[in-house]
Amino acid sequence: MYDIGMTVFNGLAWAMATFLVAAGLTLIFGILHILNFAHGGFFMIGAYVSYSIMMAFGGSLPLWLYLVGAMASGIVVGLLGWAVDKLVFRRLRDVEDAYSLIATYALLLVCGGAVQLIWGLNYMGVMPPPALNTVVFVGDMFMPTFTIFIILSGIVAYIGLEFFISKTSTGRLIRVVAADPWMAQLLGLNVKKIYLITVIFSFAMAGTAGGLLMPNQSLSPELGGIFLLQAFGVVILGGMGSIRGAFYAALLLGLIESFGTYFFPQYPGIFFLLALAVILLLKPEGIMGKGQTA
């Protein structure tokens, strides 16, 4: 029972950490139809910004300051999103997908270079705030509070996004533009502005995710690539552009990865990829179908 409980717990942690990164990625794809390779790079910048804030306050922060740091990272990366939309994404809207892939991959390299220039090559790391650096015992299961916090953050992010997309007027406008930008423009909607809001919001989510996940994670210019592959897997399986799909896909893949590692420890790290391949063979459009934003 202990083993099964810990396996589920670890699977949920994998799932929600990945969903936090994947949410912005799938939103941009759903609205702008750009597969943003640079998303991992901006997640990484968010983590580094949060690290700098944390170190400026002495390294060990109270919970509220850690949360403020993560939000500040979101704002910084959101502003970078504004610049990226003006300089890059606007030029990619009417070109073939291959150009988008090349341009966003180049942006990922720029992010890596910027991190090297500003923060250097050395590995860095910080521990979670003291309030989250404890353990909760449930029976004989021990659950680190930081991991519980990440799981809750993922769930809160999902509920918040669902609410934003379904219930707010901005969210509804985003859905209209995602469904038919040409018709939205005919109806007098400022499509460019909605694109810009989407990009800023998605980048801000990447930055906040970086800030939240930064403790318990080594920081290096390689960080951008570490979560990107998992996030792409979740976005593809969830049905490109679907937030709900990404959430369920993250849960599914996280639990498969966790149970796979538990039952077959001699094959570490392959179950995510194996499950992705098998499910896409059976359901190529993803578990929620293609292009359903929220």
Add this chain to the structure above:
Amino acid sequence: MAYKINRRAVVKGMGATGLAMPFLNAATASAQSGPITLGVVTPLSGPAQLIGNFVRHGAEIGADYINANGGVNGREIQLEFRDSKVNPNDASVAARELIGAGANLQLGTISSAVALAMGPLLESEGGVVITSGAGTDKLNHENYNPHVFRVGDSPVSRNAGLVRHIANSRPDIRKWAGIIPDHEYGRTTWKIFEATMRKVIPELTGEEAEIAEPVLVPYGSGDYRNYISQAMRLDVEGIYTSVYGGDAVTLYQQSQPFGLFEKTDVLLDSANEFLVATAMREQTPAHWSGFHWYYEANKGNPLSDDLYSSYVERTGDQYPMGWAAEAHAAIMAYAKAIEKTGNTDTMDVIAALKGLSFDSATGMRHIREEDNQAIKNAELAFIEPSSSEDSGFAVTDYVSLDGEKVVEPARPGKTLDLSTL
């Protein structure tokens, strides 16, 4: 069209050759009397640039030291750098280009894959390389190539040294587990650890070592919680790991709330030197780490002192890591070999390197003639968190073990024989 060779053409040819001879002789003389150019093929960009920077500084400091002391037979050493990108294809292109430019003597390889690719290439192109930290055991065993030399530790001397030291100092710890990266190097280190521990513990205690199946972890993962949970289920007293670089930092950080390292008495880290400690500072778990070179263990050695002070002066970084000493040692080995043979011809330098004894930042090293593997001291340091240090950690113990006692016997062309450890 057929060419006719007549008397007039022969005379013309002889005349032209005669006119050119002084210039040809001058060029040849210059190649053997001007500066000696050594090629350094090492990562200068990408994820491994951090390591490549140590190689670059170590090589430059070594060359400066030689040049400040009169050069090699009066000739200055010059370095020509190329980016390997830790990729065998890119490294091959760079090595070939350097040979074309006259730099047939090379160093700087840190990656096992690149080092293994260099042998056949350099053999066909007429070059030689001294690796600067490549860790595969195949280099001096089944993939042995006379054009590749390793003047640093073999994975056996590093890991067997670590095991022998711990087994001697803590023979009471008999229950061990490993957290091992699931790739060739990780599995190699584990088999060396397991074989040595199974041999040494019964010798010391008369009892068998209890060694659990290793916990295999993927390379480049952001989440090690499943693997930490696996390790937590084991009833062990010591943990050995060869997880490396950023992966090790993430693994160590995520292990802390689980209390994995508090649960066990000893943590052995095969190779991270200061990589984990500089990242985690006061959160660093107390651990023994293997080192290519630990400067405090070599204090008083002029080469070590010069390497350390020059490195700190250049970078401001107080914690140089061993790759700098490996590149530095490669320069010292080339200098001694060229001094001995009097020229830079590949085959002559290979002959001079084989069986060569030379001084280095870790003291005298001897390159075995049979498999091009150096015998050098195995160095280990115990790193603990320390609130009194600005860095947040301190080295509180270190040892330097006689290389002869921890290196495996030479078996070029054959696989590593674990029964000989």
